[in-house]
Amino acid sequence: MIILLAVLVFLFPPPQRIEYGSAAELKGVRTVFVYTGTDLKLREDLVAKISKKLPAVAIADKVEDAEVVVSLSNDSQKFLATISTGPGGTLYPNYGSEQFGNGLVVKRGSERGTIRLLMSWEGSKSSGGGPLKRLVSSKSIAAKFADAFIKAYLKANSQ
Numbered sequence: 001m002i003i004l005l006a007v008l009v010f011l012f013p014p015p016q017r018i019e020y021g022s023a024a025e026l027k028g029v030r031t032v033f034v035y036t037g038t039d040l041k042l043r044e045d046l047v048a049k050i051s052k053k054l055p056a057v058a059i060a061d062k063v064e065d066a067e068v069v070v071s072l073s074n075d076s077q078k079f080l081a082t083i084s085t086g087p088g089g090t091l092y093p094n095y096g097s098e099q100f101g102n103g104l105v106v107k108r109g110s111e112r113g114t115i116r117l118l119m120s121w122e123g124s125k126s127s128g129g130g131p132l133k134r135l136v137s138s139k140s141i142a143a144k145f146a147d148a149f150i151k152a153y154l155k156a157n158s159q
Contacts, residue, residue: 033066
């Protein structure tokens with residue numbers, strides 16, 4: 001989350017002030033800027049899902065051309081999931097991984113240097129062998145965040 005707020009400082013001119021809005025302010029939005037830092041694959045996945053489900057929403061190439069910014073960052077960690085015993089009693093580690101995502105949807109506030117936080121999201125995706133198989137999710141972090149944004153957008157625009 002700290003990385004996302006640092007990105008917002010970069011995207012919007014200082015002094016930085018935050019106002020709190022709601023996803024209802026997505027009503028009538030027609031252009032979004034998708035920001036994922038240097039993770040272009042994450043951006044491509046997010047743009048593809050939003051473009052497919054919201055064809056009337058244009059994806060801007062520059063933040064200045066957008067009404068809202070959809071920002072997502074992710075991180076991952078590897079962990080020891082289980083240990084298997086092989087022939088001759090040899091032990092083999094089985095590793096799992098977990099991805100974490102943090103997303104924000106913001107727009108410019110009423111005054112210069114102010115942003116309105118419309119939506120925040122946190123999610124994860126785990127994978128691993130052994131007892132962790134039940135945690136495996138086929139949806140990527142980008143797809144999960146895109147689904148949350150799309151749901152909020154459709155709700156705001158159906159009223």
